[in-house]
Amino acid sequence: MMAQIREVSAEVAMARLLMHQPASDDQKGQPEVEKITIKVGTGKDARHFEVHKDRLCARSEIFRDYLASKPSVTEIDRPDEDPYVFSLVIQYLYRGTLPDVIPLPPFIITVEQKTQLLNYLGRVRKSEYGKPFQRPARELWPEIAEAYAEKVGQPIDLLTIEMNVWGDWYNNLDELKPHFDRLYNNSVTFNGLNHPISNCAHNLRRRMFSFIDTLEEQAERDTNGSTFTRSMKKSTGPSEKEEEEDARSREGRHNLQRLICVSERYRLDSLTAICMDALTQLYKTHHLSPSAPSILYIYSQTSVGSKLRLYVSRSLAHAIMNKSPNDGGIGGVETDWIWDVMKENNELGMDVLAELRGKNGMKVAEAEDADPCEYHWHGEGDICTAKLY
Ligand SMILES: [Zn+2]
Structure with a gap:
């Protein structure tokens, strides 16, 4: 499928x-x-x-x-x-x-396939039938840009497809085909069925489909039932499925945390912002808080001032105060482990204490309830980096 x-x-x-x-x-x-x-x-x-x-x-x-x-x-x-x-x-x-x-889905465009695909796309882009699609229509014919946008809802062009391949945007070769369908349909919508440009689009689609099929056949011959086949789907019962989903969601959270660490390291601020938003949302909907191993991992991978650290230390401060008798015993979160990790990592200990300072036994707000921008790397009043690309 x-x-x-x-x-x-x-x-x-x-x-x-x-x-x-x-x-x-x-x-x-x-x-x-x-x-x-x-x-x-x-x-x-x-x-x-x-x-x-x-x-x-x-x-x-x-x-x-x-x-x-x-x-x-x-x-x-x-x-x-x-x-x-x-x-x-x-x-x-x-x-x-x-x-x-x-x-x-398992990532099944191999490096070799990617190279072949990019070479082929590069040649196609310069061919007679590829030329009308080598860049976005708006760029090639600025004079029709407005009319084009009105008629064609989802433009696509060869440069965009090539960029997508560069960026590993497609998970497998089949995912490319709808983009060539769209390219053809857009041309028919705008130029009409028998227009020379639509004939080019038709030709282009046919050639690309056949090239993709050849790449797939080659791969099937080469691997012949080994790791890269598409029969990786297992039949699973409901409980097994739930377990699988649980494991996937854990894996997803872990990957998200790892990604935030890298994005903070290279100051990819807009990436940090959208990942922090996703993480807080994920923890909020599943009523989760970071685990001891992931906290220690985060502290080993980030530095002072990290937004992920801020989030983690707030969660811990909240868990500690939630357990306090002043809170009427609600929550009942086991907090002994928190003191242990705080002892293990001094910087974490300092951060949690900073969050607790001045609270005098007052409840600490849930980390997820803060203004999302507190976990972004932009100043107050600046344009939110989560909204930038
Ligand atoms: Zn923001």
Whole structure:
């Protein structure tokens, strides 16, 4: 079954437009955007991410300052980062929305397939039948932009598709096909069925479908029943299913925390903001609070002033006060372990005490009930980074 395709929001589409002002060498049709390779992890698990410099610098203060001071650098080594968590950061850079912290369908576009796909897309973009779609219609024909937007609700073009492939936006090869359907349908809607441009779109779709099918057949031959097959779905009974969902939700929370640690480290402020919003929401709806191991993990991965630390120490302060007899014994949260983790990590101890200071036995508000912006890296009155892409 085909996984549902995610729609590109209007803001992302706009950001893409802004990022890709028409290049001067239009005959080549290639975007003139500098890329940088980020090597993440070590050994056989290491991954190389090729990222457009402007995307990275627009989102991360740390990378921006670093690359401004070293403009000739084309490769950055981050052996201590986790390749999976870093792939979520890359996903965010290209999608502009909360990354899939719960890995949904197994990621089955291999590095080899990605390379082949990008080569093919690059060739197609320059071909006769690909040319009318090599960039967003609004950019190619600004004079019809308004009329186009009126008729076509969800524009799509080859550059956008190529960017999506770069950013690991598609979970599997099948997910590309609806975008070529849409490209064809948009052309028919705007130009009519027998228009030369619609003929190009038809041709383009046919060729892309057949290329994708060839890649899939190749993969099936190569793996022949090993890890990358699509028969990974197990039949599960309800209780097993519930357990599975529970484990997935735990995994999702854990991944979200790991992602926040990385986003704080590189000051990807808008990513931190949307992840913090998601995390507080998740804890609130499931009535959960951070566990001892995850608290110690968070403190080992972040530094003083971290928004995730603020959230954690508030949750603990709340749990402690909720247990207080002044509170009439509501909650009954077991808090002994909290004192233990506070003793184990001095910085945590200080943070929790800071949250408790001046409360004089008064109830501490739930960490989730604070203004969300308290967990974002922007000043009071500034534009909220959660709303920026
Ligand atoms: Zn905010």
